[in-house]
Every structure is written in C-alpha cells, then in structure tokens.
Amino acid sequence: MNETPNSGPVPVKLKISGKKILLILVAVVVLILFSTGLYVINPEEVGVIQRFGKYLKTSQPGLNFKIPFGVDKLTKVEVRRVLKEEFGFRTIAAGVKSKFSQKEYDNESIMLTGDLNIADVEWIIQYRIKDPQKYLFNVRNVRETLRDVTESTARQIVGDRSVDEVIVLSRKDIAYEIETLIQDILQKYNTGIEVVKINLQNVNPPQPVQKAFNDVNSAKQEEEKIVNQALQKYNQIIPEARGKAKRTIEEAEGYAVNRINRAEGDANRFNSVWKEYNKAKTVTKSRLYIESMEKVLNKTDKVYIIDEKVKSFLPLLNINQGGEK
Numbered sequence: 001m002n003e004t005p006n007s008g009p010v011p012v013k014l015k016i017s018g019k020k021i022l023l024i025l026v027a028v029v030v031l032i033l034f035s036t037g038l039y040v041i042n043p044e045e046v047g048v049i050q051r052f053g054k055y056l057k058t059s060q061p062g063l064n065f066k067i068p069f070g071v072d073k074l075t076k077v078e079v080r081r082v083l084k085e086e087f088g089f090r091t092i093a094a095g096v097k098s099k100f101s102q103k104e105y106d107n108e109s110i111m112l113t114g115d116l117n118i119a120d121v122e123w124i125i126q127y128r129i130k131d132p133q134k135y136l137f138n139v140r141n142v143r144e145t146l147r148d149v150t151e152s153t154a155r156q157i158v159g160d161r162s163v164d165e166v167i168v169l170s171r172k173d174i175a176y177e178i179e180t181l182i183q184d185i186l187q188k189y190n191t192g193i194e195v196v197k198i199n200l201q202n203v204n205p206p207q208p209v210q211k212a213f214n215d216v217n218s219a220k221q222e223e224e225k226i227v228n229q230a231l232q233k234y235n236q237i238i239p240e241a242r243g244k245a246k247r248t249i250e251e252a253e254g255y256a257v258n259r260i261n262r263a264e265g266d267a268n269r270f271n272s273v274w275k276e277y278n279k280a281k282t283v284t285k286s287r288l289y290i291e292s293m294e295k296v297l298n299k300t301d302k303v304y305i306i307d308e309k310v311k312s313f314l315p316l317l318n319i320n321q322g323g324e325k
Helices: 019-037 130-136 142-160 162-171 171-188 207-279 281-297
Strands: 037-040 045-053 054-059 062-065 072-079 083-088 091-093 110-111 118-129 193-204
Touching: 037 045, 037 083, 045 130, 054 130, 062 083, 072 130, 083 171, 091 171, 091 193, 110 281, 118 142, 118 171, 130 207, 162 171, 162 193
Parallel strands: none
Antiparallel strands: 037 062, 045 054, 045 072, 083 118, 110 118, 118 193
16 A cells, blocks of 8 residues: 655645735725824813924814824813912922922022012912913923013012012012013913912022011011000090090080170179169169168078167177077
8 A cells, every 4th residue: 555655734825816905905004094193182281283384273172183194293282270380499299298499599589679678589470371372383482481571570570669568568469560560471472371370489588687687577566566556545545635625625615605694694684673773763772772681681690680879789698599589
C-alpha cells in the first residue's frame, strides 16, 4: 500500500473585490473623522472654533463636531468661572487654612500715596470672560495685559489718596474706584473681560515703620475717644443749661407781666379813688380814714382810746389783763 507523503496545509486563496476594499477604506476614514472630529464642551465653558486660523463660531456646552486634520481648531474658554489674579502675595494652597508663598512681592505691593507716604497694598481682582472671541483675538497675552492695567490703575488711585485713607478710612471707596477704572480701560481695549470685584486684602505701612504708624493710630483713636466723650458731655450739659435759661427768662417775663398788670391796676384804682375824692372830699377822706384804721386795729392786741383833750397820761399796767378791749 502506497502512502502519500504529508506535504503540510494546503494554502487557500482569498479573493477580495475592489468594492469591498473601498467600503473598508470609507469606514476607516469615517471612523477616524468622527473619533477626531467629535468633542465635548463642559457646562462651565464654551468652544471657540477657528477654520484655517479664522474665527468660525462659538460652540455651546454639549457634544459638537469639527472638521479634523487641522482644518478646524478648538479652543475651550471657561466663561462661567470667576477667575482671579493676586497682587502682593501668592496663594499656594487654598482652603480653610490657606497657605501663602513666603516670597516677597514688594515690586507689586509697595505704593506711594498722595501725601508722599508709603503703603504696602495687597489686593485681588476677580473677573470672568464675558466675550470669548474678544478675549482670544483682540489682545495679545490678555492675562499680562490685565495684570499691567490692574497694577497701574491701583497705583493711580492710591496715589490720589492720603496714607490714612488708604490704610483705614476709605478702603471700600478706593476698591470701587479701582474696579470702575479697570473696567473702563478693559472695555476700550475690547478684551472681553468683565471685572467682578476688587478686594483689598491687607493694607499696611512698610514693616520698618509699622510700629510707629500703629502708635500714631492709637493716639488718633484716643483723641477721637476723648473728643466723643467731650461731645457727649456737651450734649448733656448744654441743652440742660439752655432749658434752665429759657425757663428763667420765661419766669422773669411772667413776673414782669404780673408786676406791670398789678401796677396798672393800682394806678387805675388810685385814679378811681381820686376821681371820687374830687367829687366828695369830706366823705372820701372819712371813708379812707375808717378803712385804714380798720386794717391797722385788726393787727393790734390792745387798743387804748385817749381823749385828745387830756393833758397828761399815766399808764396803768396789768389793768383788765386778759379782759375785753
């Protein structure tokens, strides 16, 4: 029996038509196109699309598509987040107990005030991107521009105020003026940035003179305290004294009116008596004498009636003591 020698597996020839190859290529291209062209925009951002370097559109949050292979370029911009820039200090780790850099930033924070004093000012600018197209294309290096504008504006406003206003008296007003002026400048530059708030964090005199400045502030506070106490005492005493003076004046005026009225009444009564006296002198004279004697005799304890013809009079003591008059 003859055996056929084993010559290995028999090769199978597969025939793939050109149509199938074309479909496979199309599928691969479509797969690559979608895998590189689809992109997702998060809720706090938008996507700015450039086609061959020229601005095309702004994509809203969600699933979007762009032409790949360098035709369309995507730049994501966070428009709903509040961003910030720090001046005079840097935060390393934010939290309940924030950590700050130990490096000195005196070139940012040391400023000259309007009364030729020096203040160490640390502040924060909070802002958001309002127009992504302007933010990306109108200004080169917009973050550096924002920092330069903020620092120059702060120096201008602080330079118009005294050191007391900067450190203690007018910090809120200064922050508001800085915020308003920065927003005006950024609008002129078409940066697409909206300033949310300026916060003056720490405003102090330079470290070498800080103790002397604190002593001056303590003296001023003591002065204000004494002045306030004096004003309080003034407000207590002066109104009371004015009230007493007014009452005394009114009492004097009332007394004067009373005396005048009584004097006028006495004068009128005297004139009336005088008129009646002129009409009947004897009768009026007798009546006046009797009325006068009645008033006088009512005030005496003893009455002695003596005849006017008696030449001499010998008083008898203890006669009719306690008896009738």
